[in-house]
Amino acid sequence: MAYTDDRSSWFEGQGLWQHVPAEQWQDWTWQLKNRLTSGEDLERYMTLTPEEKRGVAFAGRKLAMSITPYFFNLIDRNDPNCPIRKQLIPREGEMFISNEEQLDSLGEDEHSPVPGIVHRYPDRVLFLVTDRCAAYCRYCTRSRLVSNAQDYNFHPEYEQGLRYIESHPEVRDVLLSGGDPLLLSDRKLEHLLARLREIPHVEFIRIGSRIPVFLPQRITPKLCEIFKKYGPIWMSIHVNHPKEATAELRDACERLAFAGVPLGNQSVLLSGVNDDPETMKALVHRLLRMRVRPYYIYQMDLITGGAHFKVDVRKGIEIIRALRGHTTGYAVPQYVIDAPGGGGKVPINPDYLEQITDDEVVFRNYEGKQFRYPLHSTGLKRAVEDPAALIDAS
Numbered sequence: 001m002a003y004t005d006d007r008s009s010w011f012e013g014q015g016l017w018q019h020v021p022a023e024q025w026q027d028w029t030w031q032l033k034n035r036l037t038s039g040e041d042l043e044r045y046m047t048l049t050p051e052e053k054r055g056v057a058f059a060g061r062k063l064a065m066s067i068t069p070y071f072f073n074l075i076d077r078n079d080p081n082c083p084i085r086k087q088l089i090p091r092e093g094e095m096f097i098s099n100e101e102q103l104d105s106l107g108e109d110e111h112s113p114v115p116g117i118v119h120r121y122p123d124r125v126l127f128l129v130t131d132r133c134a135a136y137c138r139y140c141t142r143s144r145l146v147s148n149a150q151d152y153n154f155h156p157e158y159e160q161g162l163r164y165i166e167s168h169p170e171v172r173d174v175l176l177s178g179g180d181p182l183l184l185s186d187r188k189l190e191h192l193l194a195r196l197r198e199i200p201h202v203e204f205i206r207i208g209s210r211i212p213v214f215l216p217q218r219i220t221p222k223l224c225e226i227f228k229k230y231g232p233i234w235m236s237i238h239v240n241h242p243k244e245a246t247a248e249l250r251d252a253c254e255r256l257a258f259a260g261v262p263l264g265n266q267s268v269l270l271s272g273v274n275d276d277p278e279t280m281k282a283l284v285h286r287l288l289r290m291r292v293r294p295y296y297i298y299q300m301d302l303i304t305g306g307a308h309f310k311v312d313v314r315k316g317i318e319i320i321r322a323l324r325g326h327t328t329g330y331a332v333p334q335y336v337i338d339a340p341g342g343g344g345k346v347p348i349n350p351d352y353l354e355q356i357t358d359d360e361v362v363f364r365n366y367e368g369k370q371f372r373y374p375l376h377s378t379g380l381k382r383a384v385e386d387p388a389a390l391i392d393a394s
């Protein structure tokens with residue numbers, strides 16, 4: 001059934017946790033301590049399907065399960081096909097691995113000169129500063145590293161990472177990721193940002209985080225002060241479905257924006273979650289209303305146990321076609337495939353271009369109408385007979 005968004009309503013409140021004092025509910029450390037991390041925790045509030053029960057039993061060997069009370073409230077406990085539920089509650093599909101899937105599907109380990117640094121592109125590095133997240137997405141590209149369920153032995157090492165960046169003057173752009181950098185304490189995060197700001201060749205610092213979505217309470221005034229002090233800090237958040245765009249997330253984005261943090265969003269195209277134009281359109285509209293620019297839609301990486309989330313690339317192209325021209329240009333993200341093995345992000349666009357000849361470009365617009373743009377000027381004539389007379393007259 002096509003998704004319809006109630007545009008005037010933003011989910012808010014404590015949901016199942018009405019009995020918790022508001023002060024505790026708003027405390028991000030309380031949210032972390034009270035995460036749902038086991039089948040028993042979940043079954044206190046809902047009935048799991050047999051497929052989910054098997055998934056939950058397997059999760060400890062692949063990627064731990066963890067859901068903040070705040071985010072759990074967004075799950076429709078009566079609908080096994082709820083798009084929020086699918087993202088966070090493991091399913092049996094995670095036990096099956098296809099030939100194409102790999103633990104390190106983007107070849108990051110091959111490009112890691114020191115622990116925690118991935119240096120693939122000449123002028124920028126990915127700095128993995130933690131192996132923990134507030135909640136674990138079942139389609140995570142870094143499931144080998146995060147949550148420590150696979151004994152991958154990843155120990156983020158700030159000092160080595162910082163020294164590597166300091167000694168590589170070609171690095172002008174640092175992306176802090178992990179795990180989720182905003183799970184670090186204010187003190188650690190401030191230390192990291194301060195050290196990075198001291199490096200003269202680092203021009204651009206950005207953070208990839210799903211914390212505003214799983215734990216908006218973490219976006220405290222104190223954290224925003226840190227961003228102001230060391231800004232500009234750019235941030236990519238990760239919202240996949242319009243139901244995730246709550247009043248709390250909207251307010252957290254506002255706090256970040258007022259602290260001078262430019263915000264973009266990255267979504268992953270997931271089967272049964274957001275793989276239809278109506279859902280994506282509702283999502284991108286909500287993002288703009290929250291001061292967030294839709295930036296990327298990712299084709300899901302070829303991660304192990306992810307086949308049940310996979311969407312046909314033609315569906316992604318159809319979604320972009322349904323957005324481009326049909327809504328605000330700012331609302332249209334770039335659809336990309338991160339090339340397997342480490343080839344980088346490649347845009348996958350609907351084909352509007354039909355032909356380029358020596359004389360013209362032939363293309364179609366969003367309605368499918370054909371247009372021609374001439375490449376050369378012909379029959380050049382003066383707009384006025386005597387341009388010098390215009391200067392004399394002025």
Ligand code: SF4
Nearest residue numbers: 133136137140179210
């Ligand atoms: S928040 Fe990011 S790193 Fe953490 S589990 Fe989700 S996708 Fe993976």
